[in-house]
Every structure is written in C-alpha cells, then in structure tokens.
Amino acid sequence: MRILIADDHDLVREMVGEVLEREAQYSVAHASSIDDVIAILAKSDPFDLILLDYQMPGMNELAGLSRVLRTVPATPVALLSGVANRTIAQKALDAGARGFVPKTMKARSLVNAVRFMLAGETFLPADFMTATDELPETARALGLTRRELEVLGGLCDGLSNKEIGIRLDLQEVTVKLHVKTLTRKLNARNRTHAAMLARDMSLLDG
Known part of the structure; x- marks a missing residue:
C-alpha cells in the first residue's frame, strides 16, 4: 500500500510516516x-490513500482538499489535523474526504484508522465528535480541545513535554x-x- 502524507511540519510528517512504515509496512x-x-x-x-494536513500551505480552509479530490477522484483522501474542530471534520466528510484523523491519535489507533479507510470505510473518531460538548464554556x-486541556493541566503541574507525554501516552513531538x-x-x-x-481563567475547573 502506498500512502502520501502532506504536512508542512517536518517532525509530524516524519513521525506519522515512521509509524505507518514500521507498524504496517506501508510505502510512504x-x-x-x-x-x-x-x-x-x-x-x-x-x-492508495492521501493524508492532508488542515493548516498547511495551499489548503485555504478546505479548498485544497477539494482540489486534490478533483485531481484524483478515485483515490481516498483524508484530513489530518491537530487543531481542526468537529465542525471542520464534518465539512471535510461532506466535501468528500474519506475520514478525519487527529494528530493526537496513538500509533496503533492511527494504523487502524488508515487500515479502516484503505478498506473503503469512512473514519471519524466518535470520541472526537462528542468531546467538545463536555468542555467548560x-x-x-x-x-x-479536550486533549489541549489535558496538556494544559500538565503545564500547570510544571511538567516537561516528555513528562506530559508519559502521562497522556503521547509522543513528545505531539505534546x-x-x-x-x-x-x-x-x-x-x-x-x-x-x-x-x-489558572486566572479557571480553565481546568470542573
């Protein structure tokens, strides 16, 4: 299977690529x-699959997604993002994306999401679509996002990126x-x- 990963952050691109190559032996x-x-x-x-970062040059919201879909209409294209909210994720699916993959996903979950989309299914993490409803106003x-609040909690506890990663089971680069x-x-x-x-805004209260 051949995967194209598009992201303007070298570390993220290389990290995702390494996971897919190591865990699933995909060509990236x-x-x-x-x-x-x-x-x-x-x-x-x-x-076989294209992963597009939501905020990289040329995306222009979801215009870049539509451009790629027009170029290769037979190839599944998914959105990859660490900042997009559930509204954007739904708009991407409505525009024809095969799925939405948060950058915060654990390695095994990422591989499973890619396999799911390669099998012809649409992937959208259910917990992502409901998490914002539980956030403080x-x-x-x-x-x-819920994950950002968890990382923020680590900052408030004086933890390093590595320590936050260990606490939340995330890669240090993701933190x-x-x-x-x-x-x-x-x-x-x-x-x-x-x-x-x-602390001043009581973001972690409740």
Whole structure:
C-alpha cells in the first residue's frame, strides 16, 4: 500500500510516516503543501490513500482538499489535523474526504484508522465528535480541545513535554505541537504564561 502524507511540519510528517512504515509496512511519500501534492500526483503512480494536513500551505480552509479530490477522484483522501474542530471534520466528510484523523491519535489507533479507510470505510473518531460538548464554556469559547486541556493541566503541574507525554501516552513531538497551539490560542508568551492564564481563567475547573 502506498500512502502520501502532506504536512508542512517536518517532525509530524516524519513521525506519522515512521509509524505507518514500521507498524504496517506501508510505502510512504511526503509533501509539504498542496502544490507539492499536485506535483507528486502528476508524476507518480497512484496512491492508495492521501493524508492532508488542515493548516498547511495551499489548503485555504478546505479548498485544497477539494482540489486534490478533483485531481484524483478515485483515490481516498483524508484530513489530518491537530487543531481542526468537529465542525471542520464534518465539512471535510461532506466535501468528500474519506475520514478525519487527529494528530493526537496513538500509533496503533492511527494504523487502524488508515487500515479502516484503505478498506473503503469512512473514519471519524466518535470520541472526537462528542468531546467538545463536555468542555467548560470558557474553554469552548477559546476553541480548546479536550486533549489541549489535558496538556494544559500538565503545564500547570510544571511538567516537561516528555513528562506530559508519559502521562497522556503521547509522543513528545505531539505534546510540543499542543503547547505551541495552546500558547497561540491563549495569546500567551510561553508555556509558563499559558499556565498562569489557565489558572486566572479557571480553565481546568470542573
């Protein structure tokens, strides 16, 4: 099976690719933008699945997804994201995506999701679609996910990225991405400031 992973974050792209190569022996190709994807598709043999990062150059919300689907209508294409919410995930499915894969998924779950989509099924994690309903109102208003709140809890406890990863069973690079997203959403200067803001806004209460 041949998988094309498109993400402008080298570490994420390499991490996902390594998991699929190691755990499932898939052949993996890499791209960093929608233009790269289109160029690769033009000169390469067909892929069995394409994973597109939601925020990489050329995506323009879901316009990039539609562009790829038009280019290879017979190839399943899925959205890969660490920040997209359930509304975006549903819009991607409505646009023709084969599935939505959160970057925070554990290795085994990621492989199972890919196998599920390769088998012709549509993948969407049920817990992702319902998790935001359980979040505190302030967290929802800031666009925080349940996983981001869990990482934020680790920051408030003074844990390192590695320690947070061990606590949540996540790769350290995944935690690093969550911390980066958290500081942006909270408009924080750094991880310490993010923890202070979390306490001030009572984001972890309830």
